Amino acid sequence: MGAWYSMTDSLSTLVGALCADYSRRAELIREGGLKTRVYNELRYLNYKIREATCEIVGEERADLFIREIGGRIGYAKSGVDDISETTYKETKREVKLGIARRLYLLN
16 A cells, blocks of 8 residues: 555645635734744744745645645546646645655654
């Protein structure tokens, strides 16, 4: 079995929820006024999510994939229009795995 099979439904849901909250955390970071610990945790989560996503899809598509994973957007309504459905699904799967690994939620 591949690495994807070791990612449970609950872990997939957790990664999706972290992606869904990405923009809220980014806004709080921009606004400032947070306690140091909260600021550091928010920055850490967003940094690791973006780092993992950029590694797989590149800088220019990172925000799009984070938004689509968090919003549970599928290929039919995706903003990605230059790859096949199969490639899109495989890429999203790899991004989710990468995020889980970067956050030390998966080996």
